[in-house]
Amino acid sequence: MSMKTVKKGEVVYTEGDKIQNVLLIQTGAVNLCLARNKKNIDMFQVGASQILGEQVLIGQNTHVTTAIATTETKYLEIPVDAFKAQFESSPQMFKIIMKSLTERLKTATADVKSSRMEKDGTPCPEDQIARVFGTIFHAANHKGEKRNERVVIDWGLFRQYSQRVFGESLKRLEQAVNILVKLKLAMYEMGKDPDDLEGPELIQKLHIFDMTAIENFFEFYQYYYFKGGKSEVIKIEDTVVTILGGLLSCAEGQPLDRFGVVSVPFPKIVDYFKNELGMNFTPDTLTRLENKGLFAKRKTMSGNNEVQLQFELKEFTGFHKNWRVLREVDKWNEKGFVDPQEPEKKPVKKAAAGSSIKCPSCSADAQEGQKFCGECGHKLVAAA
The missing domain is CATH 1.10.10 (Arc Repressor Mutant, subunit A)
Structure with a gap:
């Protein structure tokens, strides 16, 4: 066991980290939050005489939140094995009560997490990404018409079915489809409204060229999003x-x-x-x-x-x-919308004219006097 001190604003542990120690807070306080799209969504705060990491008692191996000190905080680190050994040596009634309280806390934490995420104003929160692309796949698969290698669905029917059956936000749905159009995985069929032949052309049908790619994406994302310790794959x-x-x-x-x-x-x-x-x-x-x-x-x-x-x-x-789809989702969350006509950023870069140094970490070109690599953030040392 060891005592540690962290300053205000320091991260104690991050969501997805393996639980290696149970923490007993001596003084100070820690805010438990969810890190989403470069911002923190607060859940609740714990203070002196409270513990963190108790979920190991019910078989949970990773932290489900990020812990950030809200003031200078001192806590005792108890290795998981030592904590479990002490717990197992306790009276049976005490163990039953502790496991019951831990299970109840786990359920309450999940409820608070769900509530906070629903209030997240991000265009497409992380916990909704698999849902919206899954909705696109299932709506098109169930209501669309298969034509050789593509699926075609009436745009009005697609919107109606997605909202009625899956409860999906139409605004979020349309922006997600824009990503597929931008990446050439889908195409809009435009036409005049039969009731307004003098009006502008509107979306009449949606053509999806690669249903397998959409299915693979939402299954890939939900797998790594909900699998503890694997979040790096979707960053x-x-x-x-x-x-x-x-x-x-x-x-x-x-x-x-x-x-x-x-x-x-x-x-x-x-x-x-x-x-x-x-x-x-x-x-x-x-x-x-x-x-x-x-x-x-x-x-x-x-x-x-x-x-x-x-x-x-x-x-x-x-x-x-x-990753191409995820990169566009990140841009969507940054800009607030998706422009299907905007060309996709090409992952090709030529050597910069006049560049005299390269990053020793990723070999990207850099300019004399540049302090950090623009690609990987590595601290640069100017070439002699």
């Missing part, structure tokens, strides 16, 4: 999306083995990243992907000693599609 980093897109470009036309693994000559990848993306392909490049749960391996081929990079093409392609 978008432009550099990682660029790396993944670059590898997929290099893999075009390469054959797959029976496991769906593609092998790309390593020199081809190095040249592509240098000439087309303005990046050096370093060990850190693959580490960035590994931190997101994507793994590739280098292999020396027998016979010609050629070095190749191998990865599962379907998995990499799926992640890239999902």
